[in-house]
Amino acid sequence: MAVTTASAPGKVILFGEHAVVYGQPAIAAPVTQVAATAEVRDTPPGTPAGVRLIAPDLAQETWLATSDDQDALAAAVRQVQAAAGLPQLPNLTITVHSSIPIASGLGSGAAIAAAVIRALTRHLGRPDLATAEQVAALAYEVEKIHHGTPSGIDNTVVAYEQPVYFERRQPHNLIETFAVARPVHILVADTGIRSSTKAVVSDVRRQWTASPAAFNQLFAGCGHLARSARRALEAGDLASLGQLMNENHRLLQAMTVSSAELDRLVAAAQSAGALGAKLSGAGRGGNMIALIEPGREASLRATLLAAGARQVLTSVLK
Numbered sequence: 001m002a003v004t005t006a007s008a009p010g011k012v013i014l015f016g017e018h019a020v021v022y023g024q025p026a027i028a029a030p031v032t033q034v035a036a037t038a039e040v041r042d043t044p045p046g047t048p049a050g051v052r053l054i055a056p057d058l059a060q061e062t063w064l065a066t067s068d069d070q071d072a073l074a075a076a077v078r079q080v081q082a083a084a085g086l087p088q089l090p091n092l093t094i095t096v097h098s099s100i101p102i103a104s105g106l107g108s109g110a111a112i113a114a115a116v117i118r119a120l121t122r123h124l125g126r127p128d129l130a131t132a133e134q135v136a137a138l139a140y141e142v143e144k145i146h147h148g149t150p151s152g153i154d155n156t157v158v159a160y161e162q163p164v165y166f167e168r169r170q171p172h173n174l175i176e177t178f179a180v181a182r183p184v185h186i187l188v189a190d191t192g193i194r195s196s197t198k199a200v201v202s203d204v205r206r207q208w209t210a211s212p213a214a215f216n217q218l219f220a221g222c223g224h225l226a227r228s229a230r231r232a233l234e235a236g237d238l239a240s241l242g243q244l245m246n247e248n249h250r251l252l253q254a255m256t257v258s259s260a261e262l263d264r265l266v267a268a269a270q271s272a273g274a275l276g277a278k279l280s281g282a283g284r285g286g287n288m289i290a291l292i293e294p295g296r297e298a299s300l301r302a303t304l305l306a307a308g309a310r311q312v313l314t315s316v317l318k
């Protein structure tokens, strides 16, 4: 019985969340300490026919044929079926595991979709549909179920598995991978508070509609920071990068997407000597990131845990 497995990492937004939905540039990076994995297995003859979808971590077990259109796992499978032009799929069991906390800003939904798409396209003998570009495009369609108006940055970074500079554009997004001049050490600390990206993104839209001038200015400020951050990353200027993160956090506070818990972790990191810190992702819960000097990891991690972080991951961009 043929078995195909594939995975996709978690992600952090380094600069530009929310503003990216409005066409400003943003930078995201994979977090490989956590990942989603999908396994596609031919179902042995004699067992019930169809495609079985199993996600033990989500306590989910369904059949593709009877799943509803809000089921993201089923949506990922249907995207592959349509892209491959198959009227019917063979009998399969698709099992998904993920160590990425859900609704925490680490791109869990995008990573699960990308892992399923990558494993299934390969299993069906269609490596042409398993490229980063194709996986990102198919995962974007799945993201729409959860997020309404996603910018496309989450599915892009988990499909490319590299830091990306991203701009939402018509007809094609700008997606640039780039080299960092020096390793960038980041701590990713979870407030433990779950937050719906769709809800926060639509609340920002409501505020933007009510105060377009003020919000356009905030978004443009974030775009300016993302452009400067890319130059700082390419030059290895970590001190400037940290300052830019602090400024981005202030703009996100002005957008009302921070929270007391996020602000506490950001302030704790800043006063304990992090080069910079900000919330990451949609906000109002989820994760924050702190830029640290190598060697400071243990003490900064202890600081963040003492300030209420539920989990602290490390990520090094090279």
Ligand code: MEV
Binding pocket: 013, 016, 017, 018, 019, 020, 021, 105, 147, 149, 150, 151, 152, 153, 154, 197, 201, 281, 282
């Ligand atoms: C979520 O990771 C990032 C947001 O900018 C939403 C999006 O880009 O779709 C908040």
